[in-house]
Amino acid sequence: MKLVMPDGRRVRAEQKRSERRELIVLAAERIFRQHGYHAASITDIIDAAGISRGSFYLYFDSKDAVFLQLIERFVGFITEALQVVDPKLPEPAKRILENVQRVVDVAFDHPDLTMVVLRESRGLNAQVDAKLDRLYGLLHEMVEGALVNGDKSGLTRKVNEAVVATALIGAFKEVFLWHLALPVAETPEREVLAESLFEFGIRGLLVSP
Amino acid sequence: MKLVMPDGRRVRAEQKRSERRELIVLAAERIFRQHGYHAASITDIIDAAGISRGSFYLYFDSKDAVFLQLIERFVGFITEALQVVDPKLPEPAKRILENVQRVVDVAFDHPDLTMVVLRESRGLNAQVDAKLDRLYGLLHEMVEGALVNGDKSGLTRKVNEAVVATALIGAFKEVFLWHLALPVAETPEREVLAESLFEFGIRGLLVSP
Amino acid sequence: MKLVMPDGRRVRAEQKRSERRELIVLAAERIFRQHGYHAASITDIIDAAGISRGSFYLYFDSKDAVFLQLIERFVGFITEALQVVDPKLPEPAKRILENVQRVVDVAFDHPDLTMVVLRESRGLNAQVDAKLDRLYGLLHEMVEGALVNGDKSGLTRKVNEAVVATALIGAFKEVFLWHLALPVAETPEREVLAESLFEFGIRGLLVSP
Amino acid sequence: MKLVMPDGRRVRAEQKRSERRELIVLAAERIFRQHGYHAASITDIIDAAGISRGSFYLYFDSKDAVFLQLIERFVGFITEALQVVDPKLPEPAKRILENVQRVVDVAFDHPDLTMVVLRESRGLNAQVDAKLDRLYGLLHEMVEGALVNGDKSGLTRKVNEAVVATALIGAFKEVFLWHLALPVAETPEREVLAESLFEFGIRGLLVSP
DNA sequence: GATGAATGAGGATTCATTCAT
DNA sequence: CATGAATGAATCCTCATTCAT
Known part of the structure; x- marks a missing residue:
């Protein structure tokens, strides 16, 4: 299925995906810096990144993973x-x-x-x-x-x-x-x-x- | 009432109290060192100190306080x-x-x-x-x-x-x-x-x- | 509009539709059997059927519906x-x-x-x-x-x-x-x-x- | 520490403990029966038993355990x-x-x-x-x-x-x-x-x- | 029609703190 | 004083469903 997706669209999709990941990483960076690993909650990170709880787990398996x-x-x-x-x-x-x-x-x-x-x-x-x-x-x-x-x-x-x-x-x-x-x-x-x-x-x- | 307690008893009581406090501090020292602040639980500390949960809060206001x-x-x-x-x-x-x-x-x-x-x-x-x-x-x-x-x-x-x-x-x-x-x-x-x-x-x- | 679709095309479309539905039903059968209703996720079913998440909901209103x-x-x-x-x-x-x-x-x-x-x-x-x-x-x-x-x-x-x-x-x-x-x-x-x-x-x- | 507790009190404590456990078991029985294992939430059980979330985990390690x-x-x-x-x-x-x-x-x-x-x-x-x-x-x-x-x-x-x-x-x-x-x-x-x-x-x- | 990224309500579990005995 | 059972806010994570492309 995925392989059938026209090349142009796939490339754009992957780019968007990595942009989104980057968004999360940057937010996590900021939040972990502000609160420290433990005090930083997933909620803090997703709020900072402006994404939903579910989206976070679309890009990372766990808090540890980010x-x-x-x-x-x-x-x-x-x-x-x-x-x-x-x-x-x-x-x-x-x-x-x-x-x-x-x-x-x-x-x-x-x-x-x-x-x-x-x-x-x-x-x-x-x-x-x-x-x-x-x-x-x-x-x-x-x-x-x-x-x-x-x-x-x-x-x-x-x-x-x-x-x-x-x-x-x-x-x-x-x-x-x-x-x-x-x-x-x-x-x-x-x-x-x-x-x-x-x-x-x-x-x-x-x-x- | 307690303040009128005969001097000898008061001194002994205070000494016991500070020994108990010391006991907790030493246990906390060890536990915090082993697990780190967050991973260390009050349970770990009181177990290490051999005291009850309630006693801990008799000597310290909170985890932060120790x-x-x-x-x-x-x-x-x-x-x-x-x-x-x-x-x-x-x-x-x-x-x-x-x-x-x-x-x-x-x-x-x-x-x-x-x-x-x-x-x-x-x-x-x-x-x-x-x-x-x-x-x-x-x-x-x-x-x-x-x-x-x-x-x-x-x-x-x-x-x-x-x-x-x-x-x-x-x-x-x-x-x-x-x-x-x-x-x-x-x-x-x-x-x-x-x-x-x-x-x-x-x-x-x-x-x- | 669709209703005025030439008969041949409509028939073929409907046939394809019911083949796709059947595909899902069979996959669901297998997956529900393997994991049980609750443990079976929509993801399991669509993977087994080789269709997309969206498609599933094109054919069935919900997990309960299948x-x-x-x-x-x-x-x-x-x-x-x-x-x-x-x-x-x-x-x-x-x-x-x-x-x-x-x-x-x-x-x-x-x-x-x-x-x-x-x-x-x-x-x-x-x-x-x-x-x-x-x-x-x-x-x-x-x-x-x-x-x-x-x-x-x-x-x-x-x-x-x-x-x-x-x-x-x-x-x-x-x-x-x-x-x-x-x-x-x-x-x-x-x-x-x-x-x-x-x-x-x-x-x-x-x-x- | 525990061992120093006077016998009478210990016996009463253990009895109370097992009564409380029983309370939970009976509530769980009823709730699981009504909703089934999956649909039954810990919240349902503790509400039925009239205890707090924490208390549940004082008596059972997990939902599976009950x-x-x-x-x-x-x-x-x-x-x-x-x-x-x-x-x-x-x-x-x-x-x-x-x-x-x-x-x-x-x-x-x-x-x-x-x-x-x-x-x-x-x-x-x-x-x-x-x-x-x-x-x-x-x-x-x-x-x-x-x-x-x-x-x-x-x-x-x-x-x-x-x-x-x-x-x-x-x-x-x-x-x-x-x-x-x-x-x-x-x-x-x-x-x-x-x-x-x-x-x-x-x-x-x-x-x- | 088809796709899959995005959503968020809901669930299990933990743990610092309190308080009746 | 000492105890430990009880509490519940807070946390991480899942997954059915939606919707823009």
């Missing part, structure tokens, strides 16, 4: 933003700063999403946890790797890589959380933020800053 | 642990390291409490938020002050104090969260952790490390 | 199968056995339908109940009549006609329900079943078996 | 009512009639319960199905056994035992269903019913009635 979608989206953004820095290429510090800048961009391009994910996403749902575990695993690996490489190549001081990696990740998280919660007027420019994060988190580790 | 109690306790511990470092006194870096060490001690002496507070305390309740705002305000003030002083006295590099303060706080939070969640066997000694945090967060900022 | 259709169909089959036995004609017992055989044939020719109707059709819908009341009324009348006649003509023993009629009907229902649920391999031949039913239900009542 | 309770109760009644008839003891037919009478008593002592169970209990829940399978298994076994024995001892005619057992069970079910649905005024006395059922179902099978 949340998972948000997590996946965030993980995707961050993963795309990060590029492994080869310490043998020239100007590794600059490459790192670019990574920092891109991550900051993700946070500021998707402030609600970022807050939702950073604030309280652990322990709500097994799939969500798995996704986040993979993201954090990746981040740790990247940062630890960079620190080990930096040490080997004489670029950075010797530190407890595992702890410092965790600390760095936490530094970023808190800065995002803090500055995204602030009214825009009081937030520094993204470039300033990226620069400051780099300055604090990385410069201090360099042997010759 | 949670607030935990927050207050944590805020108290941290506040006590921190001492303003006068940059004019000798060895300011050592004073700072001592502060770091004391904060680490709070986290490891009260792992459940620390995790509860750090994990998901924001946005649950206005009073809780207020308490945490004051704590974070204090922390920011202290750290920013130290950075400004450090800069003035030529001890530390010039950085964006506000951002770096936030980053530092986040670094500590993440490290605590991460290492308290780990099985004890895999966690480094408190001293190593304190040292690593200092090494990463402060040393890098010093002009002459 | 169900009613099934009931009507069954009632029709049974009514057609039964012929009043005139006790004055020769070999009345043989006539009765033929009736039994025809009813058994209906059950085995339409196993899904029969199970649906026998299993849980009461109390779902007023119209359905009315239809079934009429069917059962008819059956009772026939059987009671036969028993009264049988008694008068000295063919059968004197029994409480009303109760025995009910019992007979129940015996048939249970045997159908039971044997239609069985895998075909384990079911006796229709003739055996008809014979056994007759043997049990009627022979025992005969004065001279 | 239903299962009903099934179990019915199965218990029937099982208790039936006693295996040893064909070697004197007057086996009389023993059988007593069994019939006791089963009829169960049905008329618990008309709502009986109708609920007989009408539509299959396929709602795995546990319920299991319980009923066991009951029907038992019934079949008993009846088939009796028929085999009856044949061996020359008491009854040779019939297809399996089919006749099913037919007998169906006869009983239909008679109960029918007569319990009737206004009391139109229903024959229990003794008449038992006698008629015996007359129809068993006498006819006897070699020398």
Whole structure:
């Protein structure tokens, strides 16, 4: 039956469908950000999206499912933003700063999403946890790797890589959380933020800053 | 009537009351840590405390109230642990390291409490938020002050104090969260952790490390 | 407009319409049998029929309406199968056995339908109940009549006609329900079943078996 | 804690608890009978029982759980009512009639319960199905056994035992269903019913009635 | 006619809080 | 003081039915 639908109409239908999904995701993003996962009800989300209860379940299987979608989206953004820095290429510090800048961009391009994910996403749902575990695993690996490489190549001081990696990740998280919660007027420019994060988190580790 | 109760009895009664309260707080600490605020039910808490449903409400007005109690306790511990470092006194870096060490001690002496507070305390309740705002305000003030002083006295590099303060706080939070969640066997000694945090967060900022 | 449609086209249209209806009825038969009335969803039925949600409602006003259709169909089959036995004609017992055989044939020719109707059709819908009341009324009348006649003509023993009629009907229902649920391999031949039913239900009542 | 409750109070508490449970069971019996399992809502049941939504779940885990309770109760009644008839003891037919009478008593002592169970209990829940399978298994076994024995001892005619057992069970079910649905005024006395059922179902099978 | 996206009333279940004993 | 049975608002989710295309 579905296959008989004229191509033009099918394409338009699918587009509309994904627009509608997007509508829900955006509403969910906003609502989860405002109320937190638990306090946010499906009613809140559908009201925000301007759709009916039934429609919500037409696009998502459950409350958890939208949340998972948000997590996946965030993980995707961050993963795309990060590029492994080869310490043998020239100007590794600059490459790192670019990574920092891109991550900051993700946070500021998707402030609600970022807050939702950073604030309280652990322990709500097994799939969500798995996704986040993979993201954090990746981040740790990247940062630890960079620190080990930096040490080997004489670029950075010797530190407890595992702890410092965790600390760095936490530094970023808190800065995002803090500055995204602030009214825009009081937030520094993204470039300033990226620069400051780099300055604090990385410069201090360099042997010759 | 009760107020005329012979002193001995009143004292004993009050002591028993505060022991019972403590019992509940400790149970709540453990349960909130295990399940998170929302998933933890009053039933879980009273079972863990070995008291009746009614008794719980004899000691606390609501679920939120116990949670607030935990927050207050944590805020108290941290506040006590921190001492303003006068940059004019000798060895300011050592004073700072001592502060770091004391904060680490709070986290490891009260792992459940620390995790509860750090994990998901924001946005649950206005009073809780207020308490945490004051704590974070204090922390920011202290750290920013130290950075400004450090800069003035030529001890530390010039950085964006506000951002770096936030980053530092986040670094500590993440490290605590991460290492308290780990099985004890895999966690480094408190001293190593304190040292690593200092090494990463402060040393890098010093002009002459 | 439509009414002025050239005859050929109208006939073909109506034929197509009734083919489509039949398609739905058959699907509903199967689905109701598999899941039961309540657990069977419109989605199940339209999927089984390979039609769209909208189309279903083009042919039937509601879920109840298809169900009613099934009931009507069954009632029709049974009514057609039964012929009043005139006790004055020769070999009345043989006539009765033929009736039994025809009813058994209906059950085995339409196993899904029969199970649906026998299993849980009461109390779902007023119209359905009315239809079934009429069917059962008819059956009772026939059987009671036969028993009264049988008694008068000295063919059968004197029994409480009303109760025995009910019992007979129940015996048939249970045997159908039971044997239609069985895998075909384990079911006796229709003739055996008809014979056994007759043997049990009627022979025992005969004065001279 | 519970164990410290003075004995008198505990006993009274447990008694009250089981009275309350009974209240719910009786309400459920009535409601399920009136509306059928699916159409009956928890709201209907708690309204009928005059208790709150929460209280219902204090006594039963789910809607299914009360239903299962009903099934179990019915199965218990029937099982208790039936006693295996040893064909070697004197007057086996009389023993059988007593069994019939006791089963009829169960049905008329618990008309709502009986109708609920007989009408539509299959396929709602795995546990319920299991319980009923066991009951029907038992019934079949008993009846088939009796028929085999009856044949061996020359008491009854040779019939297809399996089919006749099913037919007998169906006869009983239909008679109960029918007569319990009737206004009391139109229903024959229990003794008449038992006698008629015996007359129809068993006498006819006897070699020398 | 045919389609399937959209609707929303209705249902089962949970859990913080109260209060009579 | 202590208890735990009782409460009911709130939540997630389903599914028969409608209607614009």
